[in-house]
Amino acid sequence: MTSDKNKLQLPTHLKVLSVLLLIIVIVFILILGKNLLIPLFLAGYISALLVPMGNWLERKKISRVLSAVISMLTAVLGILGLLTFIALQVASFSRDLGNVGERLNKYLEDLEVFLSDKLKIETGIGKGIDQDYLIGLLQDNSRSVADFIFGTLGSLTSFVLLIVFMFFFLLYRDHLTRFISHLFKDHDPEKVENEIKNLRKVIQKYIIGVMKVMAILAVLNTGILFGFGIKHAIFFGVLAGVLNIIPFLGPFLGAILPTIFAFLTKDSLWYPVGIVIAFQVIQLIESNFLTPKIVGSNVNLNAFVTFLGLMVGAAIWGIAGMIIIIPTLAVLRQIFELNEATLPFALLLGEERENQT
Known part of the structure; x- marks a missing residue:
């Protein structure tokens, strides 16, 4: 009893202040250590995904070092293959913008006639825009898609760090687990190790589920775009599937590029309208069927926390x-x-439970 009485009890306002200061310090460290922490986090998640492969290789009597190297190289080849595919598609897309300026000027002339005849408004937009400037602008924006993909890691140094971190995470995965279990001396070490393995499984199921959803969406999007006769359908379909990893914003970004491209390259407005409707239907299928069935409750974060987290991230x-x-x-x-x-923080992050009244 005396030990409880001798404990220092801080006033509520000081507790709140200390929490705010801790948040500020964490954010400052995250910003300052960006170039190191981004590959570290990504390596941790990718390594968690590769652990089953490493365990399987070790069961085949392959050493821990060699299994870590094989698993790491498999992930690196997959990442490089995806980035190479997107880079080639972006380059092809950039070269196919020659007639975009003429079509856009035609649309502007039609709009000018409509506004002048029906609404008696003179805007001057019928004069069109400089085509060379437009093509240059679109090419810059298309290159920004490549920057979007390659800029995730930030630099070649970060990519090298990603590879190194993946190797060491895979090599010392058991060692790190034992370290954390000994860190919590007040808890049963075996229970702590089981919890760490469960967290690893949560990450694995989440990443695998997201990758399955991305693959299905890429196939559906590509099929729809092929049906509409849109050039670079594979590029737009795969890009939309990859962007779906970003909640809320990803589906919008994935749909807007093929819609604009169809608007500027097709003779009828029904093509972009049809793409918008088709992508919306696919998004409804994804949000109401694919993600709940495949990803399930592995994340189970409420929408507000997810949106706020995206903004902060x-x-x-x-x-x-x-x-x-x-x-x-x-x-x-x-x-x-x-x-x-x-536990209250877990409730704050999770979905709201239905009232049992």
Whole structure:
């Protein structure tokens, strides 16, 4: 009893202030260590995904070092293959913008006639715009798609760090697990190790589920665009599937590029309208069937926390932050559920439970 009485009890306002200061310090560290922490986080999640492959190789009597190298190279080849495909598609897309200026000027002339005849408004937009400037602008924007993909890591140095971190995470995965279990001396080490393995499984199921959804969406989007006769259908379809990893914003960004391209390259407005409707239907299927069935409740974050996390992640780390923040919040929610003291934070991050009244 005396030990409880001798404990220092801070006033409520000082507790709130200390929490705010802690948040400020964490955000400052995240911003300052961006070039190191982004590949570290990404390597951690990719390594968690590669652990089953490493375990399988070791069961085949392959050493830990060699299994880590094989698993790491498999992931690197997959990443490089995706980036190479997107880069080639972007280059092809950029070269196919020659007639965009003429079509856009024609639309502007038609709009000028409509406004002048029907509404008696003179805007001057019928004069058109400089085509060379437009093509240059579109090419710059198309190159920004490549920047979007390659800019996730930030630099070649970050990519090299990603490879190195993946190797060491795979090599010392058991060692790190034992370290964390000994860090919590007040808990049963075996229980802590099981919880760490469960967290690893949460990450694995989430990433695998998201990749399955992305692949299905890429096929559906590509099929729809092929049906409409849109050039570069594979590029637009795969890009829309990849962008779906970003909640809320990803589906919009994935649909707007093929819609604009169809508007500027097709003779009828029914093509962009049809693409918008088709992508909306696909998005409804994804949100109401694919994601709940495939990804399931592995994340189970409420919409407000997800949206706020995306904004914070984008403000701190840009696109990489938007990708990393969702599985990070999911892991935090799982960790908060392990202790009664932090259970309210898990409830805050999770979905609202239906009233049982």
